[in-house]
Amino acid sequence: xxxxxxxxxxxxxxxxxxxxxxxxxxxxxxxxxxxxxxxxxxxxxxxxxxxxxxxxxxxxxxxxxxxxxxxxxxxxxxxxxxxxxxxxxxxxxxxxxxxxxxxxxxxxxxxxxxxxxxxxxxxxxxxxxxxxxxxxxxxxxxxxxxxxxxxxxxxxxxxxxxxxxxxxxxxxxxxxxxxxxxxxxxxxxxxxxxxxxxxxxxxxxxxxxxxxxxxxxxxxxxxxxxxxxxxxxxxxxxxxxxxxxxxxxxxxxxxxxxxxxxxxxxxxxxxxxxxxxxxxxxxxxxxxxxxxxxxxxxxxxxxxxxxxxxxxxxxxxxxxxxxxxxxxxxxxxxxxxxxxxxxxx
Amino acid sequence: xxxxxxxxxxxxxxxxxxxxxxxxxxxxxxxxxxxxxxxxxxxxxxxxxxxxxxxxxxxxxxxxxxxxxxxxxxxxxxxxxxxxxxxxxxxxxxxxxxxxxxxxxxxxxxxxxxxxxxxxxxxxxxxxxxxxxxxxxxxxxxxxxxxxxxxxxxxxxxxxxxxxxxxxxxxxxxxxxxxxxxxxxxxxxxxxxxxxxxxxxxxxxxxxxxxxxxxxxxxxxxxxxxxxxxxxxxxxxxxxxxxxxxxxxxxxxxxxxxxxxxxxxxxxxxxxxxxxxxxxxxxxxxxxxxxxxxxxxxxxxxxxxxxxxxxxxxxxxxxxxxxxxxxxxxxxxxxxxxxxxxxxxxxxxxxxxxxxxxxxxxxxxxxxxxxxxxxxxxxxxxxxxxxxxxxxxxxxxxxxxxxxxxxxxxxxxxxxxxxxxxxxxxxxxxxxxxxxxxxxxxxxxxxxxxxxxxxxxxxxxxxxxxxxxxxxxxxxxxxxxxxxxxxxxxxxxxxxxxxxxxxxxxxxxxxxxxx
Numbered sequence: 001x002x003x004x005x006x007x008x009x010x011x012x013x014x015x016x017x018x019x020x021x022x023x024x025x026x027x028x029x030x031x032x033x034x035x036x037x038x039x040x041x042x043x044x045x046x047x048x049x050x051x052x053x054x055x056x057x058x059x060x061x062x063x064x065x066x067x068x069x070x071x072x073x074x075x076x077x078x079x080x081x082x083x084x085x086x087x088x089x090x091x092x093x094x095x096x097x098x099x100x101x102x103x104x105x106x107x108x109x110x111x112x113x114x115x116x117x118x119x120x121x122x123x124x125x126x127x128x129x130x131x132x133x134x135x136x137x138x139x140x141x142x143x144x145x146x147x148x149x150x151x152x153x154x155x156x157x158x159x160x161x162x163x164x165x166x167x168x169x170x171x172x173x174x175x176x177x178x179x180x181x182x183x184x185x186x187x188x189x190x191x192x193x194x195x196x197x198x199x200x201x202x203x204x205x206x207x208x209x210x211x212x213x214x215x216x217x218x219x220x221x222x223x224x225x226x227x228x229x230x231x232x233x234x235x236x237x238x239x240x241x242x243x244x245x246x247x248x249x250x251x252x253x254x255x256x257x258x259x260x261x262x263x264x265x266x267x268x269x270x271x272x273x274x275x276x277x278x279x280x281x282x283x284x285x286x287x288x289x290x291x292x293x294x295x296x297x298x299x300x301x302x303x304x305x306x307x308x309x310x311x312x313x314x315x316x317x318x319x320x321x322x323x324x325x326x327x328x329x330x331x332x333x334x335x336x337x338x339x340x341x342x343x344x345x
Numbered sequence: 346x347x348x349x350x351x352x353x354x355x356x357x358x359x360x361x362x363x364x365x366x367x368x369x370x371x372x373x374x375x376x377x378x379x380x381x382x383x384x385x386x387x388x389x390x391x392x393x394x395x396x397x398x399x400x401x402x403x404x405x406x407x408x409x410x411x412x413x414x415x416x417x418x419x420x421x422x423x424x425x426x427x428x429x430x431x432x433x434x435x436x437x438x439x440x441x442x443x444x445x446x447x448x449x450x451x452x453x454x455x456x457x458x459x460x461x462x463x464x465x466x467x468x469x470x471x472x473x474x475x476x477x478x479x480x481x482x483x484x485x486x487x488x489x490x491x492x493x494x495x496x497x498x499x500x501x502x503x504x505x506x507x508x509x510x511x512x513x514x515x516x517x518x519x520x521x522x523x524x525x526x527x528x529x530x531x532x533x534x535x536x537x538x539x540x541x542x543x544x545x546x547x548x549x550x551x552x553x554x555x556x557x558x559x560x561x562x563x564x565x566x567x568x569x570x571x572x573x574x575x576x577x578x579x580x581x582x583x584x585x586x587x588x589x590x591x592x593x594x595x596x597x598x599x600x601x602x603x604x605x606x607x608x609x610x611x612x613x614x615x616x617x618x619x620x621x622x623x624x625x626x627x628x629x630x631x632x633x634x635x636x637x638x639x640x641x642x643x644x645x646x647x648x649x650x651x652x653x654x655x656x657x658x659x660x661x662x663x664x665x666x667x668x669x670x671x672x673x674x675x676x677x678x679x680x681x682x683x684x685x686x687x688x689x690x691x692x693x694x695x696x697x698x699x700x701x702x703x704x705x706x707x708x709x710x711x712x713x714x715x716x717x718x719x720x721x722x723x724x725x726x727x728x729x730x731x732x733x734x735x736x737x738x739x740x741x742x743x744x745x746x747x748x749x750x751x752x753x754x755x756x757x758x759x760x761x762x763x764x765x766x767x768x769x770x771x772x773x774x775x776x777x778x779x780x781x782x783x784x785x786x787x788x789x790x791x792x793x794x795x796x797x798x799x800x801x802x803x804x805x806x807x808x809x810x811x812x813x814x815x816x817x818x819x820x821x822x823x824x825x826x827x828x829x830x831x832x833x834x835x836x837x838x839x840x841x842x843x844x845x846x847x848x849x850x851x852x853x854x855x856x857x858x859x860x
Binding site: 207210211212213216217219220222223224226227228230231232233286290291 | 434435448449450451452453454458462463464465467471473475
């Protein structure tokens with residue numbers, strides 16, 4: 001007996017030695033994955049500077065940040081949903097419809113299809129409320145009735161886009177109220193308010209996802225929903241709330257874009273969901289849920305927009321931009337696959 | 346039943362209140378009785394074994410003991426107090442925890458976060474303090490001497506480490522009674538020894554275990570009391586030392602030790618051609634190589650419990666799995682490893698393990714399903730001829746008495762037993778030289794079982810070699826001999842005429858001759 005005990009102890013001892021190295025490496029890799037795109041961003045900055053010395057000028061950088069701020073908020077919203085293990089394709093239509101409904105209710109009839117029945121000050125609350133309602137409806141179908149999230153939101157993408165076309169008559173809403181233009185035309189401390197909104201949203205999201213129980217619950221649900229439920233997380237409620245928050249954020253993003261362009265086009269946001277998914281995956285978010293960080297998602301969208309800016313500065317003809325955009329997504333995906341060293345899911 | 350009563354009285358006295366005591370537990374699901382008047386009482390500080398064959402009611406009992414399901418009748422007491430209500434998960438967690446075979450760890454999160462999921466301590470501003478969380482986790486693991494780095498992602502844990510982390514998590518809720526559901530199933534020998542050392546150490550710290558295992562040997566090694574369930578009933582509870590192995594196996598399989606059914610047939614003649622010849626087959630690297638053969642007109646059983654490797658071997662034979670090394674010959678033709686088309690061409694018919702996944706296409710008709718492996722036989726003028734297809738299907742439907750209005754019915758609308766007959770029909774459609782049947786009667790009713798086994802016998806008498814891979818004794822009765830696998834090795838070959846206890850003992854890895 002004493003004999004077996006000693007071998008057992010040895011075995012336990014051997015066990016203790018074995019894993020000593022890997023966890024440290026695992027930790028470092030986990031940290032590095034967050035920063036995986038930083039070298040790429042630096043390289044693009046250098047290339048940009050070489051292509052055109054304007055690149056690193058404050059005005060150009062602010063321009064890049066402002067152009068990306070609307071889509072970045074959409075990426076933030078989609079990242080929340082992806083980490084929880086779901087997908088929301090309808091965000092791009094919410095991005096157009098939510099400010100569209102606000103404009104429709106507020107803008108005076110005449111040139112465009114406005115109703116003019118609500119005072120202009122209501123624009124922002126209406127936009128956000130429409131976003132929240134769309135998210136709640138998605139949640140009803142996906143969480144409550146257990147419909148397939150991908151197809152539900154694909155259906156919603158089409159329905160919501162159609163609704164925007166319907167209320168606008170396929171035209172663009174002009175003459176938006178002052179409240180809708182405010183955030184894109186005002187500067188706070190020398191920087192457009194929309195950039196502040198975007199950066200603050202990301203900062204809040206990073207803290208919530210990294211340092212609060214609801215945030216960690218998203219990772220737990222995306223990683224293993226049964227285990228999350230066993231740990232006492234109200235998985236259905238968290239998922240539903242996530243869908244509502246994501247749609248509300250999409251509405252906010254749409255509001256920023258409408259403000260910057262001083263109009264709501266019937267096609268606002270159309271096709272953007274692909275860029276959004278690309279940015280998230282480049283930023284290290286797993287499409288299977290449970291993996292990735294909000295900071296990573298931010299670097300993903302930043303990298304995409306910097307490359308586009310460099311191409312524009314480099315004088316690439318506008319007709320080629322969209323082909324190059326697709327190529328950029330593929331290249332950025334390959335780059336992040338190499339730097340992270342992990343298969344993308 | 347007298348044995349039942351006597352056994353409960355046998356309980357060693359003077360050990361205080363049982364940690365958990367369940368009495369007169371009954372549970373039904375629809376028309377099936379999962380538990381009938383079952384009882385179990387676990388003394389503090391003991392390691393109590395719960396054994397029984399598949400379907401004996403073990404998992405239902407575990408679900409009731411962990412508060413996942415309420416019993417229809419009966420009562421559960423923890424330390425003499427009635428169990429909390431089902432909705433109060435936290436209260437249950439303080440009493441009992443179960444480490445399942447299926448992980449309840451979230452792979453993408455760190456070990457520390459898994460330990461304190463949804464109860465992460467928050468500091469100022471209501472934010473999670475990661476440093477203190479990791480310190481807390483390190484202290485917890487150190488207190489139970491679990492040597493795992495808490496900062497690593499849980500996905501990098503081995504099965505063994507994962508179990509220890511789950512045990513530590515359970516202990517951190519305050520539970521001192523832990524159910525281990527077949528903890529050794531996925532572990533190798535050395536890891537099993539370490540786990541047992543760990544169990545003994547925790548026992549010394551006042552933790553009580555309920556240990557579920559299919560390997561009786563392990564129960565003699567680690568447990569002090571054993572409870573046997575059979576057919577939803579409590580059979581006996583007694584100190585392990587007082588139950589001879591033979592007795593334990595008999596309690597699991599039933600008192601009536603009957604010999605193999607009497608449909609005697611002469612042994613396969615020595616001149617019969619060897620159809621299947623397996624040489625030095627190792628499914629994965631490092632697995633012990635195994636060799637065996639099956640003659641024409643012979644039925645050979647490949648038996649073993651879950652995790653014995655029997656299914657893997659069978660899947661390697663038919664090309665569903667690529668073996669690491671070794672050779673499989675069918676009628677003198679070497680099969681290409683990992684190629685199903687090659688196996689089919691050589692004349693192998695297969696009933697796969699999971700009929701829903703690999704057995705049939707649910708929305709296609711019976712005719713299309715059964716002729717899926719034989720498109721060449723349906724051809725007329727180079728096109729698939731529905732007439733030929735239906736003719737072949739009708740023959741097989743008659744032969745296997747598949748209950749259907751016609752061959753055009755989708756398989757999805759058939760009952761489980763009839764679906765399995767379709768799978769068997771598909772295997773027979775090619776008129777194979779070798780039939781490989783993995784769990785051919787799993788989850789089917791008695792009548793269908795008989796029909797399926799009759800079809801096997803028919804195929805055999807027409808000269809087909811048959812390999813039945815199963816742990817169901819009824820499937821194996823018709824075998825000329827049974828090869829028994831245990832933990833990836835061929836351990837025994839049992840000739841026709843075995844009795845149930847011998848075979849079960851061999852599958853469980855118990856040596857009845859050395860009690």
